[in-house]
Amino acid sequence: xxxxxxxxxxxxxxxxxxxxxxxxxxxxxxxxxxxxxxxxxxxxxxxxxxxxxxxxxxxxxxxxxxxxxxxxxxxxxxxxxxxxxxxxxxxxxxxxxxxxxxxxxxxxxxxxxxxxxxxxxxxxxxxxxxxxxxxxxxxxxxxxxxxxxxxxxxxxxxxxxxxxxxxxxxxxxxxxxxxxxxxxxxxxxxxxxxxxxxxxxxxxxxxxxxxxxxxxxxxxxxxxxxxxxxxxxxxxxxxxxxxxxxxxxxxxxxxxxxxxxxxxxxxxxxxxxxxxxxxxxxxxxxxxxxxxxxxxxxxxxxxxxxxxxxxxxxxxxxxx
DNA sequence: GAAGCATCCCGCCACG
DNA sequence: CACGTGGCGGGATGCT
Numbered sequence: 646x647x648x649x650x651x652x653x654x655x656x657x658x659x660x661x662x663x664x665x666x667x668x669x670x671x672x673x674x675x676x677x678x679x680x681x682x683x684x685x686x687x688x689x690x691x692x693x694x695x696x697x698x699x700x701x702x703x704x705x706x707x708x709x710x711x712x713x714x715x716x717x718x719x720x721x722x723x724x725x726x727x728x729x730x731x732x733x734x735x736x737x738x739x740x741x742x743x744x745x746x747x748x749x750x751x752x753x754x755x756x757x758x759x760x761x762x763x764x765x766x767x768x769x770x771x772x773x774x775x776x777x778x779x780x781x782x783x784x785x786x787x788x789x790x791x792x793x794x795x796x797x798x799x800x801x802x803x804x805x806x807x808x809x810x811x812x813x814x815x816x817x818x819x820x821x822x823x824x825x826x827x828x829x830x831x832x833x834x835x836x837x838x839x840x841x842x843x844x845x846x847x848x849x850x851x852x853x854x855x856x857x858x859x860x861x862x863x864x865x866x867x868x869x870x871x872x873x874x875x876x877x878x879x880x881x882x883x884x885x886x887x888x889x890x891x892x893x894x895x896x897x898x899x900x901x902x903x904x905x906x907x908x909x910x911x912x913x914x915x916x917x918x919x920x921x922x923x924x925x926x927x928x929x930x931x932x933x934x935x936x937x938x939x940x941x942x943x944x945x946x947x948x949x950x951x952x953x954x955x956x957x958x959x960x961x962x963x964x965x
Numbered sequence: 966g967a968a969g970c971a972t973c974c975c976g977c978c979a980c981g
Numbered sequence: 982c983a984c985g986t987g988g989c990g991g992g993a994t995g996c997t
Contacts, residue, residue: 887987890988891985891986894985938997940996941995941996
């Protein structure tokens with residue numbers, strides 16, 4: 646039986662801990678002896694109070710010897726909770742020591758900062774909450790931050806984006822250990838809407854955040870969403886009052902995508918909403934989302950979601 | 966599916 | 982000299 650050690654601290658985000666724990670626990674029930682045993686731990690042990698005020702018991706992390714078959718999940722939380730944890734040398738030392746021994750090290754949300762501080766993300770691809778990606782990249786330049794992924798697996802180190810994506814990552818781990826069929830059945834057991842692959846983007850969240858009107862790029866993003874038909878790299882540059890070259894740079898820095906991708910994602914984003922909530926025909930829908938024609942829309946969907954608009958609608962349309 | 970055309974991307978470099 | 986900017990070129994990608 647594999648062991649899952651969930652490392653927490655005071656003020657940890659409840660869902661960071663609960664989401665992955667629930668998946669591994671469900672897999673444990675399903676698989677029996679070959680499954681997982683979940684243990685919660687923190688420095689010093691005892692009661693841990695979460696962001697949502699729920700308290701839970703933890704073992705003393707320092708008393709737990711990391712072993713070959715273990716998966717360590719380092720949870721995250723809001724800044725005021727993570728900062729003290731970042732300064733906790735005992736915690737960082739434990740993480741560092743565990744990294745060489747266990748089967749895999751993982752983080753949820755801002756837990757990635759703890760992995761990075763312990764040095765185990767150096768030279769690896771990783772992700773964290775969209776709000777923290779830029780900061781993670783600045784604080785730890787040796788980490789290759791992917792601001793778009795929901796979760797990233799680089800060798801035996803897995804990192805996941807936001808709170809709820811810990812669930813997606815845990816399902817990905819179960820899949821790696823036991824196959825897709827088991828992972829799918831657990832997703833069904835937990836009544837998850839869809840099981841999302843790691844490469845699916847946290848882009849819409851980033852878009853919403855960047856629509857901050859004090860930021861020139863934010864205004865441009867807002868403009869794209871209002872003018873899907875006219876949007877192109879050139880018109881966007883004009884709108885943002887930037888040269889094409891600089892627009893390109895700003896987009897990469899602040900959103901992690903190129904301008905053309907930004908526009909395409911905004912189009913797919915809007916199309917998804919329409920597909921799921923309306924019966925508008927493909928031709929008209931493609932037109933009003935700025936794809937021009939259904940063929941281009943299909944191509945964009947295949948690129949971003951790995952499925953055709955038609956399939957997306959079948960999967961997501963609700964009987965109103 | 967192929968071919969020609971348009972757009973985009975990004976290293977490079979001159980400029981302020 | 983360091984730094985941000987933006988034009989250029991041509992290879993890559995996407996569209997018709």
